Amino acid sequence: MKSTVRRKQIRTLSALLLGSVLLSGCSFDNEYGRLGMPEPVTEEGNRILSLWQGSWLAALIVGVLVWGLLIWAIVAYRRKEGDGLPEQTRYNVPLEILYTVAPLLMILALFYFSQRDQTILTKVDDSHSHSVNVVGWRWSWAFNYLDEGVYEVGTPGEPPVLWLPVDEKVRFELTSPDVIHSFWVPAFLMKMDLVPGRVNEFALTPNTEGVFMGKCAELCGVDHSRMLFDVKVVTRAEYDAHIADLKERGQIGKIDSGRTDIAGVS
Numbered sequence: 001m002k003s004t005v006r007r008k009q010i011r012t013l014s015a016l017l018l019g020s021v022l023l024s025g026c027s028f029d030n031e032y033g034r035l036g037m038p039e040p041v042t043e044e045g046n047r048i049l050s051l052w053q054g055s056w057l058a059a060l061i062v063g064v065l066v067w068g069l070l071i072w073a074i075v076a077y078r079r080k081e082g083d084g085l086p087e088q089t090r091y092n093v094p095l096e097i098l099y100t101v102a103p104l105l106m107i108l109a110l111f112y113f114s115q116r117d118q119t120i121l122t123k124v125d126d127s128h129s130h131s132v133n134v135v136g137w138r139w140s141w142a143f144n145y146l147d148e149g150v151y152e153v154g155t156p157g158e159p160p161v162l163w164l165p166v167d168e169k170v171r172f173e174l175t176s177p178d179v180i181h182s183f184w185v186p187a188f189l190m191k192m193d194l195v196p197g198r199v200n201e202f203a204l205t206p207n208t209e210g211v212f213m214g215k216c217a218e219l220c221g222v223d224h225s226r227m228l229f230d231v232k233v234v235t236r237a238e239y240d241a242h243i244a245d246l247k248e249r250g251q252i253g254k255i256d257s258g259r260t261d262i263a264g265v266s
């Protein structure tokens, strides 16, 4: 009688737990549903978010299965009164094949989805409408608006602002004249390293107006923590006005990018 009641309690508790997990997983509009990720503000963000959620869901399903089997084995085969030592066994070929093949299949599935999305997200073609050269240097940032021929540069004390027009695909060209930095805007759900001697690229389309913080995500030296910047996503008219303002301030040309094929202005 007692055990029937306990079984019922366990079943209710499991249903409640599973229900809450599924409910939070199904809703994309809250931080629980996004599993800690910020709200995407780019067209590409939803793809990254789905990869993140899918990976966690897969991990959770495997976790529940493993925990369930463990608990079942512990409870069902626990030592009972009068039991002696259990039968001692060695080797179980089907079981060993299972725990070799099962992880392999899981890794292949994770690899497939990661590789598929990475290929799409890092593909740069001619579909962008403008390009920005992001220069990370010890210890701030410069943004060269390549199509407009103007630049913005910051200092650790006065972080710069990168302006972007909403709903227009921008190509980032990442360069560093000194050490490795990393261009990270958490709200973009995307970051990429700036490596001296090479040009890294990616493109995205901001689709939400607002101000989003950015920072360096690669420990690069004493003032790494001060390598901050903001990204301001605005309308095309506001963007054009800002570019005109930069021109008026005389910020014309390009801050030295560390690229050998382009002569810098400083």
Ligand SMILES: [Cu+2]
Binding pocket: 180, 181, 182, 216, 217, 218, 219, 220, 221, 224, 227
């Ligand atoms: Cu850094």
